[in-house]
Amino acid sequence: MEFTITNARLIDDQVVDVIVSNGVISEIGSGLNKGEKIDAAKNLLIPGLVDLHTHLREPGREDSETVATGSMAAAKGGFTAISAMANTFPVADTAGVVEQVYRLGQEAGFCDVFPIGAVTQGLAGKSLAELGAMANSKARVRIFSDDGKCVSDPLLMRRALEYVKTFNGIIAQHAQEPALTVDSQMNEGIVSSKLGLVGWPAVAEEAIIARDILLAEHVGSRLHICHLTTAGGVDLVRFAKSRGINVTAEVTPHHLLLTDDLVTNYDSVYKVNPPLRTERDVLALRKGLADGTIDIVGTDHAPHPTEDKDCEWQSAAFGMVGLETALSVVVKAMIDTKMMSWADLVDRMSIAPAKIAGYLHHGQILKVGATANLTIIDTNANWIVDRNRLASKSKNTPFEGMQLPSRVVHTFLNGKQVLSNGEIVNGGAVE
Amino acid sequence: MNKHLLSINDLSAEEAFEILNTASELAKISDGPMKKLPTLRGRTVVNLFFEDSTRTRISFESAAKRLSADVINFSAKGSSVSKGESLKDTAQTLQAMGADAVVIRHGASGAAQRLADSGWISASVINAGDGTHEHPTQALLDAYTIRSKFPQFNQSFDGLRVAIVGDILHSRVARSNVLLLTKLGASVTLVAPPTLIPVGVADWKVKVSYDLDSVLKEVDVLMMLRVQSERMANSFFPSEREYSRGYGLDITRLNSLSKNAIVMHPGPMNRGLEISAESADSHKSVVLDQVANGVLVRMAVLYQLLGGATLIGEVSA
Numbered sequence: 163m164e165f166t167i168t169n170a171r172l173i174d175d176q177v178v179d180v181i182v183s184n185g186v187i188s189e190i191g192s193g194l195n196k197g198e199k200i201d202a203a204k205n206l207l208i209p210g211l212v213d214l215h216t217h218l219r220e221p222g223r224e225d226s227e228t229v230a231t232g233s234m235a236a237a238k239g240g241f242t243a244i245s246a247m248a249n250t251f252p253v254a255d256t257a258g259v260v261e262q263v264y265r266l267g268q269e270a271g272f273c274d275v276f277p278i279g280a281v282t283q284g285l286a287g288k289s290l291a292e293l294g295a296m297a298n299s300k301a302r303v304r305i306f307s308d309d310g311k312c313v314s315d316p317l318l319m320r321r322a323l324e325y326v327k328t329f330n331g332i333i334a335q336h337a338q339e340p341a342l343t344v345d346s347q348m349n350e351g352i353v354s355s356k357l358g359l360v361g362w363p364a365v366a367e368e369a370i371i372a373r374d375i376l377l378a379e380h381v382g383s384r385l386h387i388c389h390l391t392t393a394g395g396v397d398l399v400r401f402a403k404s405r406g407i408n409v410t411a412e413v414t415p416h417h418l419l420l421t422d423d424l425v426t427n428y429d430s431v432y433k434v435n436p437p438l439r440t441e442r443d444v445l446a447l448r449k450g451l452a453d454g455t456i457d458i459v460g461t462d463h464a465p466h467p468t469e470d471k472d473c474e475w476q477s478a479a480f481g482m483v484g485l486e487t488a489l490s491v492v493v494k495a496m497i498d499t500k501m502m503s504w505a506d507l508v509d510r511m512s513i514a515p516a517k518i519a520g521y522l523h524h525g526q527i528l529k530v531g532a533t534a535n536l537t538i539i540d541t542n543a544n545w546i547v548d549r550n551r552l553a554s555k556s557k558n559t560p561f562e563g564m565q566l567p568s569r570v571v572h573t574f575l576n577g578k579q580v581l582s583n584g585e586i587v588n589g590g591a592v593e
Numbered sequence: 594m595n596k597h598l599l600s601i602n603d604l605s606a607e608e609a610f611e612i613l614n615t616a617s618e619l620a621k622i623s624d625g626p627m628k629k630l631p632t633l634r635g636r637t638v639v640n641l642f643f644e645d646s647t648r649t650r651i652s653f654e655s656a657a658k659r660l661s662a663d664v665i666n667f668s669a670k671g672s673s674v675s676k677g678e679s680l681k682d683t684a685q686t687l688q689a690m691g692a693d694a695v696v697i698r699h700g701a702s703g704a705a706q707r708l709a710d711s712g713w714i715s716a717s718v719i720n721a722g723d724g725t726h727e728h729p730t731q732a733l734l735d736a737y738t739i740r741s742k743f744p745q746f747n748q749s750f751d752g753l754r755v756a757i758v759g760d761i762l763h764s765r766v767a768r769s770n771v772l773l774l775t776k777l778g779a780s781v782t783l784v785a786p787p788t789l790i791p792v793g794v795a796d797w798k799v800k801v802s803y804d805l806d807s808v809l810k811e812v813d814v815l816m817m818l819r820v821q822s823e824r825m826a827n828s829f830f831p832s833e834r835e836y837s838r839g840y841g842l843d844i845t846r847l848n849s850l851s852k853n854a855i856v857m858h859p860g861p862m863n864r865g866l867e868i869s870a871e872s873a874d875s876h877k878s879v880v881l882d883q884v885a886n887g888v889l890v891r892m893a894v895l896y897q898l899l900g901g902a903t904l905i906g907e908v909s910a
Contacts (some may be wrong), residue, residue, distance in 0.1 A: 172844035265602075266642065347702075350793070351792060351793045352793035352795075352796040353793065353794060354791070354792075355792060355793030355794055355796070355797070356768070356793065356796075356797075357702055357703065357726055358702040358703075358723075358724055358726030358727070358765060358768060359702050359703070359724075359725075360725075361791075361792060363792070389718055409646050427706060427710060428702070428703030428706050428707050428710075429710070430707075470712075472705075473679055473680055473681060474680050474699065474701040474703060474704040474707050475701060475703045475704075475707065476700075476701035476702065476703075476704075476724065477679075477680075477701065503674075523726075558809035
């Protein structure tokens with residue numbers, strides 16, 4: 163199969179035509195015309211986005227999301243590869259479950275779904291899951307995480323960091339000291355003191371980050387910090403990198419834009435773990451992402467059905483959907499504020515995450531021979547978020563009604579168009 | 594006045610004084626031969642209690658009945674947290690039953706606000722205590738009680754000195770009182786061990802002290818809060834005795850209060866822990882006035898939320 167993307171604007175503003183043959187970029191130039199023609203209309207062509215942090219809920223909570231609906235949401239958001247967290251039912255702590263998730267992703271065919279394996283059996287934090295079996299399965303798992311829960315036992319964390327060195331794996335830590343966050347509901351600070359909600363102090367995140375940085379240094383392994391939310395956490399990661407410790411860090415779009423004062427009316431759409439922090443934290447996170455201290459953006463896409471949010475704050479589930487708004491939110495927080503360029507954004511949302519995870523066919527520089535995992539973005543567009551138009555099965559977006567910049571127009575997965583003018587097309591397994 | 598009373602933030606100082614004034618008028622009527630007013634005849638007030646609180650429920654119930662409202666007590670102990678009926682289903686049931694006002698007590702902070710904002714129900718919502726957030730009618734009845742003891746603060750609490758002592762962190766009574774008393778002009782000092790003071794307190798318009806003895810001489814009102822012994826288990830303080838030694842109101846401390854100072858407690862009291870029996874029963878204690886005033890103030894709130902017309906007009910008609 164062969165087609166030509168015409169009038170594609172590259173990061174350096176050069177406008178080119180790109181021929182895609184058999185899933186790879188076969189030619190870049192001008193005046194090209196082979197096969198079907200897709201006019202990019204001078205919109206921006208970038209490598210497909212890569213998200214190392216999603217919750218696809220299958221198996222077990224198909225009422226909130228499935229691998230297929232999550233994949234469609236990803237394609238709409240411009241992602242060609244997503245990593246699925248392990249906190250499913252059953253937990254993705256065996257080769258069987260990760261292979262199931264991987265296969266479901268391939269069958270859906272809207273983006274590549276790479277399962278993340280649990281660090282501990284049943285996410286219970288007591289004993290290691292069979293990391294090697296998952297690494298050697300067809301899903302070829304390299305990222306392991308108990309996300310949703312922290313690997314709080316320091317010895318177990320040390321062992322996990324050591325053990326994954328066998329296959330160049332990485333431990334992605336949900337940094338939350340459990341004893342400091344019992345029943346916690348929101349950021350501990352001025353707003354929580356007024357609302358009478360149990361606080362989730364920044365130190366509970368920072369204490370674990372500090373400990374794990376030192377453990378990673380001691381055993382010489384790779385540590386990834388999920389969803390960094392505090393100014394202090396950014397400082398710790400900056401310190402670790404200055405010491406040459408092999409640590410990478412991630413920030414979510416919502417933590418780059420939203421603050422804890424949104425909780426004031428107890429609207430549970432703003433309930434998320436880790437919680438929304440203060441403006442000072444938001445500015446530190448933006449700075450950290452801009453200067454590269456924070457390596458990547460990860461959505462922490464966390465779908466929940468209406469009934470899990472339509473209740474009093476304390477009973478509501480933690481989490482927000484984010485795949486379909488991620489790019490626009492990052493543009494608003496980082497590019498519209500002149501803190502980052504589009505080249506930086508492509509690094510943080512495509513090249514760097516693919517590199518961390520070892521997704522060789524994603525996040526590639528656009529050149530002949532590269533796999534055609536591509537996204538085309540209308541950088542002049544503005545749109546208003548309407549939760550009823552989300553492809554995700556769940557509607558818990560905190561950005562409802564918000565006007566956001568830039569819109570994903572087309573997405574190509576391994577040389578197949580899966581999103582055309584913002585609409586999902588052509589699912590199904592690659593022949 | 595707003596349709597709901599969810600937080601003291603819903604009231605301006607003028608509106609708060611208006612409630613207190615209405616309660617004063619109601620007090621005069623209550624002393625007369627005909628205690629019951631026809632104001633809310635045909636209206637339905639639902640007491641929706643997800644937490645046990647016999648005192649508050651009875652107070653609201655008698656307030657509503659003295660205004661001739663129909664009262665339904667809906668005890669829904671065991672919220673959706675324990676997978677009982679959800680707040681939403683309960684609210685929709687009440688809506689179908691035609692409630693005009695819902696008085697809600699709930700263990701979750703923000704539950705009253707959630708009920709009011711959700712669109713599940715069109716009734717007025719009165720917060721009768723939500724988690725560790727607020728208990729606005731308690732603050733109003735406390736302000737009423739203070740005013741009845743200090744007539745010089747009839748129009749403003751400017752110059753009034755109040756200390757609130759105890760578990761500030763977990764106290765909805767403290768939050769509502771801080772908001773109301775400072776709004777009315779009083780200066781408020783919070784007294785507690787640092788573990789029981791919220792981290793964000795710097796943003797509150799109060800002074801904070803860890804030393805009760807240094808505060809005693811300089812207050813007109815000493816408001817003692819209930820301390821739950823479960824806090825000890827979570828290391829908020831080492832032992833009941835140590836708490837009591839540092840922050841309990843014993844007879845020595847009672848005697849060091851100024852001559853006109855009063856002692857308040859929202860009840861129920863832990864005699865021997867935050868307050869000794871002698872202090873609780875002393876002539877400085879206004880605990881029983883607080884209970885009696887609770888009915889008047891809650892009548893005034895129901896009246897203003899549901900009645901609309903001014904009381905004076907009502908009475909003369």
